[in-house]
Amino acid sequence: MKLITCERCGGNEFDYVGKTAICRYCGSKYALEKDDVARQASTRIALDDDVARLLAKCEAEPARARKYANLVLDIDPSNTQALKYL
Known part of the structure; x- marks a missing residue:
């Protein structure tokens, strides 16, 4: 599976809906290849x-x-529970 990078904003976090990847930052949509759909999970x-x-x-x-x-x-740098153990 190839790493997907948004062409519009450069983001690399996507929501997957069926055979489409949607950029979480700008909403751009990308069609996934067959190999990408099988491995997204x-x-x-x-x-x-x-x-x-x-x-x-x-x-x-x-x-x-x-x-x-x-x-x-x-x-998680903001985890307050972990700070108790330092």
């Missing part, structure tokens, strides 16, 4: 689950809590 990453797991590890392993909290802050 695997390109989305659920970072909320990762943050929740890391915060749970902070509680379960206090000796390593600082390490896990720093990883959370790498993902």
Whole structure:
């Protein structure tokens, strides 16, 4: 799958509707190739689950809590829960 970059605004975040990619910034629409449609589901990453797991590890392993909290802050710099463990 090739990386899509919006020709109008340079954005690289898209919403996928059927066989169309819609730029989240300017609304430009792009037709996806057959290969792109099949792989679009695997390109989305659920970072909320990762943050929740890391915060749970902070509680379960206090000796390593600082390490896990720093990883959370790498993902979400404004996470107030992770700041408790620093």
